[in-house]
Amino acid sequence: MNREPFFRRKTSISYKTEEKTVLRGYNLSDIAEKGYSFSDALFVLFQDRIPTENEAKMLNYEMGVFIEHSMSPSAVSATGVAMGRPNLPATVAASVSTFGGVHGPGAAHGYMLNKYLERAHNEGKSVDEIGKILVDEYTDVGQPVMGMGQPQHTDSDPRAYPIHLKQEELGVGGVYLQLQRAVEKYFHARRKQEGRSYVGVNVVGSGNTALCDIGFAPNAAWCIGSVCRGFSCAAHALFNMKKGRAWGASRQEPMVQVLDLSMIKYIGPADRKVPKQEERQEYATKQKEEGEYKKWVI
Amino acid sequence: MIDPKDKKGIGNLDSPDLPFDYSKREYGTVPLDHSNRAPFQWVSEVSYKNVHRIVVRGYDTTELMEEGYGVPDVLFVIYQSRIPLEEESKLLDYVMIMALEDGISAPAAMSRIVAQSKTFLTQAAGASILAFGHAYGAYVAFGTRLNKYLTQSKEEGKSLAEVAELLVRENLDDEALGVSELMLKDPAAKRMIARAEKLGVAGDYIALTKEVTKAAQKISSKPVDLDMLGATGATMMDLGFTPEAIWGIMGCTRAIAAGAHFIEEVERVPYSRTGQMLTPREDYDGPEDRAVPDLEERAKNAKPAQTQTVDEWKKAFEERKRVNGSGYSIVEEIEDPSEKTGIKKVGRYAPQHQNI
Numbered sequence: 001m002n003r004e005p006f007f008r009r010k011t012s013i014s015y016k017t018e019e020k021t022v023l024r025g026y027n028l029s030d031i032a033e034k035g036y037s038f039s040d041a042l043f044v045l046f047q048d049r050i051p052t053e054n055e056a057k058m059l060n061y062e063m064g065v066f067i068e069h070s071m072s073p074s075a076v077s078a079t080g081v082a083m084g085r086p087n088l089p090a091t092v093a094a095s096v097s098t099f100g101g102v103h104g105p106g107a108a109h110g111y112m113l114n115k116y117l118e119r120a121h122n123e124g125k126s127v128d129e130i131g132k133i134l135v136d137e138y139t140d141v142g143q144p145v146m147g148m149g150q151p152q153h154t155d156s157d158p159r160a161y162p163i164h165l166k167q168e169e170l171g172v173g174g175v176y177l178q179l180q181r182a183v184e185k186y187f188h189a190r191r192k193q194e195g196r197s198y199v200g201v202n203v204v205g206s207g208n209t210a211l212c213d214i215g216f217a218p219n220a221a222w223c224i225g226s227v228c229r230g231f232s233c234a235a236h237a238l239f240n241m242k243k244g245r246a247w248g249a250s251r252q253e254p255m256v257q258v259l260d261l262s263m264i265k266y267i268g269p270a271d272r273k274v275p276k277q278e279e280r281q282e283y284a285t286k287q288k289e290e291g292e293y294k295k296w297v298i
Numbered sequence: 299m300i301d302p303k304d305k306k307g308i309g310n311l312d313s314p315d316l317p318f319d320y321s322k323r324e325y326g327t328v329p330l331d332h333s334n335r336a337p338f339q340w341v342s343e344v345s346y347k348n349v350h351r352i353v354v355r356g357y358d359t360t361e362l363m364e365e366g367y368g369v370p371d372v373l374f375v376i377y378q379s380r381i382p383l384e385e386e387s388k389l390l391d392y393v394m395i396m397a398l399e400d401g402i403s404a405p406a407a408m409s410r411i412v413a414q415s416k417t418f419l420t421q422a423a424g425a426s427i428l429a430f431g432h433a434y435g436a437y438v439a440f441g442t443r444l445n446k447y448l449t450q451s452k453e454e455g456k457s458l459a460e461v462a463e464l465l466v467r468e469n470l471d472d473e474a475l476g477v478s479e480l481m482l483k484d485p486a487a488k489r490m491i492a493r494a495e496k497l498g499v500a501g502d503y504i505a506l507t508k509e510v511t512k513a514a515q516k517i518s519s520k521p522v523d524l525d526m527l528g529a530t531g532a533t534m535m536d537l538g539f540t541p542e543a544i545w546g547i548m549g550c551t552r553a554i555a556a557g558a559h560f561i562e563e564v565e566r567v568p569y570s571r572t573g574q575m576l577t578p579r580e581d582y583d584g585p586e587d588r589a590v591p592d593l594e595e596r597a598k599n600a601k602p603a604q605t606q607t608v609d610e611w612k613k614a615f616e617e618r619k620r621v622n623g624s625g626y627s628i629v630e631e632i633e634d635p636s637e638k639t640g641i642k643k644v645g646r647y648a649p650q651h652q653n654i
Binding site: 001004006007008009011012013014015016017018019020021023028029031032033036037038039040042045046053056059060061063064065067068069070071085087089090092093094095096097098099100107152153154155158159162166178217219220222223224226227228230231232234235236237241242243244253254255256257258260261262263264265266271274 | 308320325326327328329330331335336337338339340341342343344345346347349350351352353354359360363364367368369370371372373376377388391392394395396398399400401402403404410418419420421423424425426428429430431435438444454477479480482485486489490493497512540542543545546547549550551553554556557558559560561562563566567634636637
């Protein structure tokens with residue numbers, strides 16, 4: 001049996017021989033045998049260190065509250081892909097891939113915090129001062145402050161504030177929590193001053209802050225959060241595969257299905273005649289000159 | 299709105315062979331369904347949320363974590379709708395550690411290749427999950443097979459040893475057997491089974507898998523032993539997870555480590571540009587370099603694919619097998635053994651629970 005690697009890479013993450021799989025120098029099997037948790041192993045994976053007990057508890061808490069979020073872009077995509085009845089991994093891959101600039105933008109939040117902490121360091125400012133600068137700079141140009149607001153949980157994400165409290169209870173709060181707290185304080189104050197509605201912290205704002213304080217780089221934190229969601233999205237896909245209708249358009253179901261033809265609302269160009277090939281050049285030239293098509297270009 | 303009559307005479311669309319009159323097709327979308335069917339809703343028995351709560355299988359997720367439950371516990375809730383015993387939770391933690399990292403095997407390789415294109419991490423992590431199939435990460439194939447033979451054992455009154463031997467004789471060379479030459483020197487798979495037994499969680503699946511290992515060692519012409527697929531699959535099934543759930547959980551677990559591989563690839567290897575990668579001439583064994591014939595000479599050079607008799611078809615088929623990449627030399631009808639029942643009537647109105 002050919003056991004050659006697909007390609008060769010210098011890596012400091014792991015190696016695997018016929019005898020063992022080694023993660024950052026530790027035999028993976030020994031990590032499990034000694035009673036460490038999956039959360040502990042993630043510190044070894046991303047940070048090359050054994051965490052304190054409370055750090056591992058914090059990671060476990062953050063993953064636990066993030067793992068399931070019912071009807072969100074990730075679960076919707078897993079379910080949508082499942083309707084075609086592919087292999088399950090395709091549904092999970094789709095769900096993880098939904099995490100981008102808006103859905104769980106953990107890396108972007110982490111990079112934002114790092115950028116302003118760097119500025120505080122370089123400009124001799126306190127964490128509180130740089131928190132106000134961050135809020136003002138984002139708000140002045142109309143940019144949303146990352147980590148604030150969630151379209152479904154309008155009174156603040158129910159997971160978010162408890163994460164802050166857990167971080168404090170476990171004694172794993174650091175400069176990131178200080179900055180995030182300052183951001184929230186000035187964010188709320190400015191919105192109030194401007195007569196705008198209350199927008200609470202979201203789970204990225206609190207969860208990612210906790211991950212940063214326990215040593216995860218922005219992308220590592222994003223990886224943990226977004227992939228973690230895949231665990232529950234696989235269940236949503238399986239629910240559709242095992243108990244739902246494939247295709248999602250059957251008229252035999254007592255409830256209108258998501259892909260029922262009546263669900264289509266079309267707002268594109270009006271119905272029009274396909275030009276004959278003989279008319280094509282003249283038609284296309286006129287269409288291009290009139291330029292009306294440009295409003296439909298996406 | 300144009301008159302559909304104007305559409306007559308387009309291509310073959312007046313053909314009487316068509317199943318309906320194409321000149322009379324309506325334009326416009328289908329109106330909303332105002333019959334007595336219930337309107338569309340997001341139907342789930344896994345979870346729901348409202349403005350202030352996220353609830354999985356009836357448990358508020360924040361309350362679960364505040365009560366000190368762990369990620370493995372939540373996975374039991376999600377997939378099995380139950381709080382696990384402490385021993386079960388410990389064992390799942392163990393299994394997930396073992397599933398986390400596998401060096402630069404398919405998932406990490408996928409992640410690293412995607413990383414070279416300068417993408418989001420999530421795109422690479424998602425791609426790594428796509429590496430799980432019915433050979434690599436073959437949990438659904440493995441588990442479905444165990445279920446089949448365990449059922450046979452119960453229904454036909456056969457011992458585990460008897461059905462194990464049957465299973466091995468019928469599937470000896472299958473990638474999803476769970477017994478192979480992969481772990482002759484690495485004790486990790488056997489340690490996992492020993493841990494399950496020590497925690498008192500081992501059941502029928504581990505028992506059958508041990509018999510399968512013995513049978514394979516007796517029947518196989520080469521040395522074989524329990525591998526990680528077999529140990530993980532059997533342990534997870536004794537923990538009560540379905541084969542499909544195991545597939546999902548293992549794919550996600552590995553994807554976290556694939557994220558670390560993404561990061562390291564970005565840290566240590568330059569991005570790859572469009573058209574950058576070369577394929578060496580010495581790796582090529584196709585037709586010799588040749589001039590593209592002039593378009594005017596197409597009829598002289600073109601070879602039509604149509605055959606008119608079975609003998610001609612067979613001859614052409616065999617010839618086409620020589621073209622690597624054409625697909626003629628393989629029969630690849632991969633059956634997905636996952637359970638997909640497609641039970642109807644999901645979403646019906648029920649008096650006690652309107653949105654189930």
